[in-house]
Amino acid sequence: MKNTTMQPSEVEVDRRAYRRRQSEKSVATSVASTVVLVVLIVIGLHVSPGWPRVRESFFSGKYFIQSFPSILKGLWINIQVLIVAVIGVAILGTLIAVIRTSKSPVLFPLRALVTLYTTVMRGIPMIVVLYLIGFGIPGLAIFGRISPVVLGTIAVVMSYSAYIGEVLRAGFQDVNPSQRASARSLGLTNGQTIRIVVIPQALRSVAPALMNDFISMQKDVGLISTLGVVDAVRAAQIASMKTFNYTPYVVASLLFILLSVPFIFLNDWYSAKLRAREQSGGTV
Known part of the structure; x- marks a missing residue:
């Protein structure tokens, strides 16, 4: 019995490969931009003079567990x-x-x-x-x-x-x-x-x-x-x-x-x- 499954053409294969590369590129760009943003936020907080007081007032591990x-x-x-x-x-x-x-x-x-x-x-x-x-x-x-x-x-x-x-x-x-x-x-x-x-x-x-x-x-x-x-x-x-x-x-x-x-x-x-x-x- 002959196999009647349709095979994609070379053009369609190229299109799928291109879309896959674009998708991978978009994911990589999103991850990189997110990492950069997080690093900038962390650096900005640490160079702030009042960050230690804010961290203790809002993000205290001791009071977190207690409450x-x-x-x-x-x-x-x-x-x-x-x-x-x-x-x-x-x-x-x-x-x-x-x-x-x-x-x-x-x-x-x-x-x-x-x-x-x-x-x-x-x-x-x-x-x-x-x-x-x-x-x-x-x-x-x-x-x-x-x-x-x-x-x-x-x-x-x-x-x-x-x-x-x-x-x-x-x-x-x-x-x-x-x-x-x-x-x-x-x-x-x-x-x-x-x-x-x-x-x-x-x-x-x-x-x-x-x-x-x-x-x-x-x-x-x-x-x-x-x-x-x-x-x-x-x-x-x-x-x-x-x-x-x-x-x-x-x-x-x-x-x-x-x-x-x-x-x-x-x-x-x-x-x-x-x-x-x-x-x-x-x-x-």
Whole structure:
């Protein structure tokens, strides 16, 4: 039986070899420039007169090891708040987007209310929302004692659901109206059309923006420390007040970075995948 495998031509072989050489050259150049930059930064720090004091104040190995366990324990609270907030923001943000894109006259009061909500919440700094929810709700003395962790989670959900709702709304509006019409002609209800046809297509187009917002939310959950929650940031503050050293804040920063790196890589990978599909003429 004859071998029908297509063999590349000499021109194609030369092209592949050229692209491989260019790729290797780019990698070598990137590595060299990175090494040069790191060397320049190291030299610049060492020739700075105040570097020894800064190193001891922010990068002390002794205080790093000493404060790490308590800060890591506090980070677990941040992770719990983040998990609950992601679920709450996804649900509330989707409801906001659905209401804002609805054309039903019956939902006009809700559309007006949701429009006002997104406008106000996107204009208020996150720290102010935390103060209003964290100290305002207990001040009403209606619900009894509420954990500051719960109040902080509510504030994060309320703040970020406005941003997520607007991102999703843009994605919903980006779906061609013919998709809705086709779904309705097949007998799908309005709810089924949104759930089966609109939302999946909208998520693909706005996924990078959504991931960026969730990465920002992952950092902002550290602000719940303003309500007295002993999370990673608050634990770092306590350790710093005891030792008069800022290394615990660096420890907290490193832990937050490690927490966000997987999401950042996922966002970059998915954005590159979408870009490659668009450039190749594929359907996004």
